[in-house]
Amino acid sequence: MINYDQFLNQELANVKPSGIRRFFDIASEIDDVISLSIGEPDFSTPWHIREAGIDSLEKGKTWYSPNRGFADLREEISRWFERKYGVSYAPATDILVSVGGSEAIDLALRSLLNPGDEVLIPVPSFVCYTPLTEVAKGVAVQVETKAENNFRLTAADIEAHITPRTKLLVLPFPNNPTGAVMRREHLEEIAHVIEKHNLFVISDELYSELTYGSQPHVTIASIPGMKERSIVINGFSKAFAMTGWRLGIAVGPKEVIAQMTKLHQYGIMSAPSIAQYAAIEALKNGDKDIEYMRDQYDIRRRLLVNTFNELGLTCFEPEGAFYVFPDIRSTGFDSETFCEKLLFAKHVAIVPGNAFGDCGEGFVRVAYANSLANIKEALKRIKEFLTEIKQ
Incomplete structure (x- = not known):
C-alpha cells in the first residue's frame, strides 16, 4: 500500500476543512431545512x-481575456473605485x-510572503485567511x-501583536461573521500603527456595498499614506448577487499587482469572459440593484437582532x-452543540462561531441572505427550541 503522506504538501495536509461547509453538508441531507448558514444571496443576479x-454568448464572445481582465472592465473598475471611494x-x-475574491486573497498572500513572515489576522473572521x-x-x-468593541479592530490590538517578523x-471589514465595520476614525488610528511599523495591508472589502446606516463604507486605501501600502480586495458576489459567476x-500598487498577475497567469490564465461582460454592465448600471438588495437585507437584519435580544441571546447590531453573531452562552451549550441540536431538532442550519476562530466560541453565525419568510419561520423554530431546552 502506498503511503501518500510522503507525497503530500504538509502545509496543506495540516489545514482543517472549513467548519462552515460541515454544517452545510449535514443540512443538505435533511428534509425541510431552513439554511441560514451560507453567505449566498437569495436574490438572482x-x-x-x-x-x-x-x-456575449450569442455574439460568440467566448475567447480568452488578457490576464488582468478585459481593458473595458478594468476601466469600469477604476471609475467605480473613484466614484464610490474617492x-x-x-x-x-x-x-x-480574479476568479472570485478568494483567489485574489490567495494571490496577494503568496506574492507578499516569504517563509516565516507573520500575518496579523483579526478573528472572528472568514475561514480562508489563516x-x-x-x-x-x-x-x-x-x-x-x-x-x-463591537468586534472592531483597534490600534492597540495590533500593537500588542507586532514582532520583528510582522509583515502584513x-x-x-465589513466582517464575516460578525457584521462589524470600521469607520474612518478607526482606520486613521490603525494607519498610524501601519506606517510606524512599516506594514502592508490586505483589505478584504467584499461586503463594502452592504454597509447600513447613513455612513457609507470607507476603504483604508482612502486614508492618507495607505493606498501605497494596501491591496484592496473586492468583487461581485455579494453586492450584485453574482456568487456563481x-x-x-x-x-493596489502596480509592483504588487504585477507579481499577483504572474501567479494568476500561470495558475488560472484569465477570469471567465462571460462573467467579465456581465460585470461591466453591473458596474455601469447596477447601483439601483445594490440599493434595493441592501434595503431588503436591512429589514432582515433588524428583525434578527431584535428577536435574538428578545429571546435572551445577546446580539450586537451589525453595521455591515x-x-x-448572537451570544448563545446563556443556553449552557457550546457553539457546535447548540448548532447540532438546533439542526436536528428544528431543521434550522446556522454555523458555530468557533468555525471563525477559537474566540468565536459561545457565539453562532446566522446569515440573513435568505428570504424574509424563511427567516421568520426559522426564528419561530429557534424560539421553540429555546423553550424546549429550558424545560
Whole structure:
C-alpha cells in the first residue's frame, strides 16, 4: 500500500476543512431545512446583468481575456473605485480581475510572503485567511476582536501583536461573521500603527456595498499614506448577487499587482469572459440593484437582532455584511452543540462561531441572505427550541 503522506504538501495536509461547509453538508441531507448558514444571496443576479452575459454568448464572445481582465472592465473598475471611494487606480497597471475574491486573497498572500513572515489576522473572521497564510509558508497570528468593541479592530490590538517578523495585516471589514465595520476614525488610528511599523495591508472589502446606516463604507486605501501600502480586495458576489459567476477584484500598487498577475497567469490564465461582460454592465448600471438588495437585507437584519435580544441571546447590531453573531452562552451549550441540536431538532442550519476562530466560541453565525419568510419561520423554530431546552 502506498503511503501518500510522503507525497503530500504538509502545509496543506495540516489545514482543517472549513467548519462552515460541515454544517452545510449535514443540512443538505435533511428534509425541510431552513439554511441560514451560507453567505449566498437569495436574490438572482439582476436581469440586465445576466442579459449582458447572455449577449456575449450569442455574439460568440467566448475567447480568452488578457490576464488582468478585459481593458473595458478594468476601466469600469477604476471609475467605480473613484466614484464610490474617492481612490484612483490605473486600469493598465493597478487592477487585476480574479476568479472570485478568494483567489485574489490567495494571490496577494503568496506574492507578499516569504517563509516565516507573520500575518496579523483579526478573528472572528472568514475561514480562508489563516490556511492560505500557512500554505504560503507564512505564520498566522490571530488578533482577537471583542464584543464590547463591537468586534472592531483597534490600534492597540495590533500593537500588542507586532514582532520583528510582522509583515502584513489582513483587514476583513465589513466582517464575516460578525457584521462589524470600521469607520474612518478607526482606520486613521490603525494607519498610524501601519506606517510606524512599516506594514502592508490586505483589505478584504467584499461586503463594502452592504454597509447600513447613513455612513457609507470607507476603504483604508482612502486614508492618507495607505493606498501605497494596501491591496484592496473586492468583487461581485455579494453586492450584485453574482456568487456563481466567480469574479473578484484586486487593486493596489502596480509592483504588487504585477507579481499577483504572474501567479494568476500561470495558475488560472484569465477570469471567465462571460462573467467579465456581465460585470461591466453591473458596474455601469447596477447601483439601483445594490440599493434595493441592501434595503431588503436591512429589514432582515433588524428583525434578527431584535428577536435574538428578545429571546435572551445577546446580539450586537451589525453595521455591515449579511450576518448576525448572537451570544448563545446563556443556553449552557457550546457553539457546535447548540448548532447540532438546533439542526436536528428544528431543521434550522446556522454555523458555530468557533468555525471563525477559537474566540468565536459561545457565539453562532446566522446569515440573513435568505428570504424574509424563511427567516421568520426559522426564528419561530429557534424560539421553540429555546423553550424546549429550558424545560
